[in-house]
Amino acid sequence: MRDLSPWLPDLDPPPGGLARLRRSVQIVRPQGYWRRVGIAACAMLVLASVGLPAALQRYRSQAELSEALRQAVQPVVPNGLQVVGGAAIALESGQPGVQLYLVQSARAAAAAPR
Numbered sequence: 001m002r003d004l005s006p007w008l009p010d011l012d013p014p015p016g017g018l019a020r021l022r023r024s025v026q027i028v029r030p031q032g033y034w035r036r037v038g039i040a041a042c043a044m045l046v047l048a049s050v051g052l053p054a055a056l057q058r059y060r061s062q063a064e065l066s067e068a069l070r071q072a073v074q075p076v077v078p079n080g081l082q083v084v085g086g087a088a089i090a091l092e093s094g095q096p097g098v099q100l101y102l103v104q105s106a107r108a109a110a111a112a113p114r
Contacts, residue, residue: 065103
């Protein structure tokens with residue numbers, strides 16, 4: 001590798017240039033930190049606003065299915081089944097004394113392709 005120092009002269013900064021540079025670096029440093037914190041906070045808000053409704057929807061659908069299953073296991077009507085907000089179909093089982101039901105919430109039934 002060649003030494004280029006003989007070809008490149010040392011340059012002095014313009015008058016007051018070094019002091020201006022130090023001042024600008026000291027001013028920019030705190031603003032850059034708070035800007036990054038603000039950007040990170042905004043990103044977290046965007047992610048929360050996108051992810052939270054999806055999580056709530058998933059929780060609601062699981063709660064509806066749990067409620068339908070709870071109703072299927074504990075029938076209110078003697079020798080029957082009562083399902084509110086959904087549908088249930090009795091299936092044949094291979095064992096005596098065992099009843100099987102296919103349970104689906106009304107929202108899932110409406111969204112199913114036909």
